[in-house]
Amino acid sequence: QSVLTQPPSASGTPGQRVTISCSGSGSNIGRNAVNWYQQLPGMAPKHLIYSNNQRPSGVPDRFSGSKSGTSASLAISGLQSEDEADYYCATWDDSLNGHWVFGGGTKVTVL
Amino acid sequence: QVQLQQSGPGLVKPSQTLSLTCAISGDSVSSNNAAWNWIRQSPSRGLEWLGRTYYRSKWYNGYVVSLKSRITINPDTSKNQFSLQLKSVTPEDTAVYYCARSGASGAIDFWGRGTLVTVSS
Numbered sequence: 001q002s003v004l005t006q007p008p009s010a011s012g013t014p015g016q017r018v019t020i021s022c023s024g025s026g027s028n029i030g031r032n033a034v035n036w037y038q039q040l041p042g043m044a045p046k047h048l049i050y051s052n053n054q055r056p057s058g059v060p061d062r063f064s065g066s067k068s069g070t071s072a073s074l075a076i077s078g079l080q081s082e083d084e085a086d087y088y089c090a091t092w093d094d095s096l097n098g099h100w101v102f103g104g105g106t107k108v109t110v111l
Numbered sequence: 112q113v114q115l116q117q118s119g120p121g122l123v124k125p126s127q128t129l130s131l132t133c134a135i136s137g138d139s140v141s142s143n144n145a146a147w148n149w150i151r152q153s154p155s156r157g158l159e160w161l162g163r164t165y166y167r168s169k170w171y172n173g174y175v176v177s178l179k180s181r182i183t184i185n186p187d188t189s190k191n192q193f194s195l196q197l198k199s200v201t202p203e204d205t206a207v208y209y210c211a212r213s214g215a216s217g218a219i220d221f222w223g224r225g226t227l228v229t230v231s232s
Binding site: 044 | 148150157158159160173175176209216217218219220221222223224225
């Protein structure tokens, strides 16, 4: 059972917009910045979003993030076939001496 | 560009110690702006942060509470790398283990390729 809650799956057709939610609590999302990662099969996670809504260099602007209260979301606009992957949210949690926590992951399928 | 190269055995027997090393290029393990993490991933547990080491005028470590009695993360400044030791492993410790950097933004930004470690006799 992951500390952050994500829907297990999401889907869309090419060109559509897909949104993934991430729900936490006051000790994690409520206090700290949210990050998002994309994981292709057999690969390590790749950093997509940091500080709630900032994109590292090289990440397409089709990916955007937002945060409100104890929830965050990742949006993929103009969905492409190569966006089919697992997506994870992550943030620091201030409880239990502090530790990183992750969502359970959302599998995005491009129909 | 930061690169993290992992090494270590892929098979460990129950009750023994899991040992992995992560060699850093493009940054320094002694950087005052970075932290060096170990994270694992399994179908049953998902992504699980294990702990970190970092330098801020002196060395600090932080570990997930559930593993605190079994885990050690150490920096090696002479080789610019850091290591993970997990004692008394059981089959539940079977997972893909990743080393990763937390950069100046605080985010976990660069990851190693991962090492599948299987605990089995």
